[in-house]
Each structure stands twice: as structure tokens, then as C-alpha cells.
Amino acid sequence: MKKISLTGIKPTGDLHIGNYFGAIKPALELAKEYDARYFIADYHALNTMKDPKELNSTIRQVAAGWLASGLDPENVIFYRQSSVPEVFELATMLMAFTAKGLMNRAHAYKAASQINIDKGEDTDAGINMGLFSYPVLMAADIIIFDSDVVPVGKDQVQHIEMAQDIAQSINANYGKQILKIPQAAVQGNTAVVPGLDGRKMSKSYSNTIPLFAPENQLKKIIMRIVTNSQGVEEPKDPGESQIYLLYKLFADENEQAELAKLYRAGGMGWGTAKEELFRVTNRCLTPIREKYNDIMADIPALDKILEQGAEKARPIAAATVKRFRKACGID
Numbered sequence: 001m002k003k004i005s006l007t008g009i010k011p012t013g014d015l016h017i018g019n020y021f022g023a024i025k026p027a028l029e030l031a032k033e034y035d036a037r038y039f040i041a042d043y044h045a046l047n048t049m050k051d052p053k054e055l056n057s058t059i060r061q062v063a064a065g066w067l068a069s070g071l072d073p074e075n076v077i078f079y080r081q082s083s084v085p086e087v088f089e090l091a092t093m094l095m096a097f098t099a100k101g102l103m104n105r106a107h108a109y110k111a112a113s114q115i116n117i118d119k120g121e122d123t124d125a126g127i128n129m130g131l132f133s134y135p136v137l138m139a140a141d142i143i144i145f146d147s148d149v150v151p152v153g154k155d156q157v158q159h160i161e162m163a164q165d166i167a168q169s170i171n172a173n174y175g176k177q178i179l180k181i182p183q184a185a186v187q188g189n190t191a192v193v194p195g196l197d198g199r200k201m202s203k204s205y206s207n208t209i210p211l212f213a214p215e216n217q218l219k220k221i222i223m224r225i226v227t228n229s230q231g232v233e234e235p236k237d238p239g240e241s242q243i244y245l246l247y248k249l250f251a252d253e254n255e256q257a258e259l260a261k262l263y264r265a266g267g268m269g270w271g272t273a274k275e276e277l278f279r280v281t282n283r284c285l286t287p288i289r290e291k292y293n294d295i296m297a298d299i300p301a302l303d304k305i306l307e308q309g310a311e312k313a314r315p316i317a318a319a320t321v322k323r324f325r326k327a328c329g330i331d
């Protein structure tokens with residue numbers, strides 16, 4: 001039997017290059033050898049997105065993003081988390097085995113509470129239970145499909161370790177393997193895609209290169225990449241430059257070697273490097289952008305694909321819940 005790969009993306013805004021290289025592309029690679037279940041984590045997004053119109057539209061944008069990036073719904077079970085309510089039943093069951101202290105250590109919660117502490121506010125100001133218990137719902141997303149591997153960026157590894165902890169304590173309690181223990185699959189060379197300012201590319205830092213920006217906008221954004229004050233004549237270190245790190249994601253090996261040579265030789269200004277980055281980025285993103293625009297032009301067809309995915313997902317999810325209920329004595 002093939003092993004199972006599962007991952008989800010929260011529909012909290014425009015997909016960016018970090019999402020593509022850190023999550024979507026490696027997941028689609030894995031879908032070639034694994035039975036894949038990929039989903040839109042819409043209830044996770046509800047923790048932060050309270051505008052119904054916006055959430056409704058980002059759900060479709062992220063779904064169209066997956067499809068435009070090459071997800072084949074015939075080959076991958078592709079669905080919205082909200083269309084598989086068994087996930088929420090499992091999450092409730094997992095709660096009973098999750099130490100509160102474990103949630104206190106989750107980094108999303110720790111970061112949010114630290115900001116409050118630094119501002120001299122109440123530790124939990126503005127923090128909802130959805131954010132606090134986020135890792136439990138994520139564990140349910142993963143465990144419900146007996147997932148073997150979870151392709152994610154480095155920042156998500158802690159959540160997967162928490163899912164392992166929770167599943168292990170359940171198996172230990174009942175003295176047998178009721179739930180499968182998942183493993184994270186982090187991509188080595190693209191683990192952290194840098195943003196325009198050199199920090200990790202993230203919506204929260206407003207430093208992203210959106211995956212589907214029209215060509216003229218893409219160019220403008222790339223021209224905004226922050227550089228140091230080295231002059232044109234000075235030799236430059238490609239390893240220190242986020243332009244080059246981004247370039248490596250899109251360029252072939254010859255192109256990479258050529259640009260590295262130009263960096264080291266001196267005589268190349270940052271503007272030239274950005275032009276070259278734009279050229280390879282646009283070359284790679286143009287076909288994906290065109291496909292995305294086509295998919296977004298027919299939302300009912302897109303919704304149908306997601307519904308068909310949920311129909312395939314639900315019996316699998318229900319079987320896990322049933323197995324667990326039986327083990328608990330709630331059957």
C-alpha cells in the first residue's frame with residue numbers, strides 16, 4: 001500500500017513564493033509517489049479572518065493556486081477542511097489527551113503572548129481559543145487520514161511534533177496503535193524562502209512576492225528588494241544577497257553560475273541583478289498565472305472539484321473517528 005502524504009494551507013491571503021517553494025511544490029512532488037490528501041485549512045483561517053467576503057474569496061484563491069501549480073484532483077484528494085466535519089470531532093477527542101502546557105509552548109501562541117507582555121498588556125489580550133488550541137486542530141487534520149508524511153516549511157515542524165506527542169499518548173493509553181504517528185517532510189534547500197527585506201518571506205512581514213501578481217506588478221515588487229549600499233564596481237557575495245537566493249529558485253544551473261560570476265567580478269549593480277531575477281521569475285510564473293486566471297474565472301467548477309474531494313475524504317475520516325471512538329468506549 002502506498003504511504004500517505006498530507007498538508008494544508010490556510011487561506012489567509014495571497015499565496016506567495018515562500019508558500020509555493022516551501023509547501024506547494026514539495027507537496028506536489030510527493031504526490032507522485034504517495035497517496036496525497038491536500039486541503040484548504042479554512043477553519044484555521046477563521047482565527048484571524050473575520051471578514052466573510054475576504055475569507056470566502058481567499059478560500060477560492062488558495063484552492064485555485066494549488067490547481068494552477070499542478071495539483072491533479074484525479075490523483076490527489078483535494079478538499080476544504082470545513083467540508084470534512086469529522087476533523088472537528090476528532091479534534092475534540094484529541095483535546096482530552098492534550099496537555100494544556102503543551103499548547104502554552106506552541107510558538108504561534110508564545111509569539112502572540114510575548115507581544116502582549118512586551119507592550120505591558122494582559123498576556124492573553126486579543127488571543128482567541130482558536131489560536132491557543134491551533135496545534136490540536138492541526139493534529140486532527142493530520143491524524144484523521146493516517147498520514148505518514150506532512151510536507152511543510154520549517155516553521156511548522158513544532159506543530160507536527162505536537163501531533164506526534166498527542167497521538168503517542170493516545171496509543172500509550174490504550175496500549176495499541178490506534179493513531180498513526182506522522183513525520184514532517186521539510187525541503188532542504190528551500191526550507192526558508194527569503195522575503196524582500198531578507199527576513200523569512202511571510203504575509204505577516206509584508207515582504208512577499210505574490211505568486212499570481214501580473215507581470216508589471218511583479219517587476220515593481222522585485223525592484224523593491226532591499227539591498228545594501230555596495231556600489232556598482234564592488235565585488236559582491238551571492239550567498240549574502242536575497243536577490244541571488246531567490247534567483248536560485250528559478251534559474252537553471254548555468255544561469256546561477258553566470259550570475260554568481262557577475263556578483264564576484266564586480267561591475268554589476270543591484271538593478272541589473274534585479275532585472276535578471278525578474279526575467280527568470282516571470283518565465284516560471286507566467287504559465288501558472290495564466291492557469292490561475294482561467295480557474296478563477298469559473299468558481300462553480302472550482303467548488304465542484306473541492307466538493308468531489310470532500311466526498312472522497314469523508315469516509316476515510318469517518319473510519320478513523322470510528323476506530324478511535326471504539327477504543328475510547330464511545331461507540
Ligand code: ADP
Nearest residue numbers: 018019022023152153191192193200201202203
Ligand atoms: P505566511 O508566513 O505568509 O503566513 P503561511 O504560514 O500561511 O505563510 O504558510 C503556508 C505554508 O507555506 C506553510 O507550510 C509554511 O511553512 C510555508 N511557508 C510560508 N512561508 C515560507 C517561506 N518563506 N519559506 C518556506 N516555506 C514557507
Ligand code: TRP
Nearest residue numbers: 007008009010041044138141142
Ligand atoms: N498550520 C499550517 C500553516 O500555518 C497549516 C495547516 C493546518 C497544516 N493544518 C495542517 C499544514 C495540517 C499541514 C498539515 O501553514
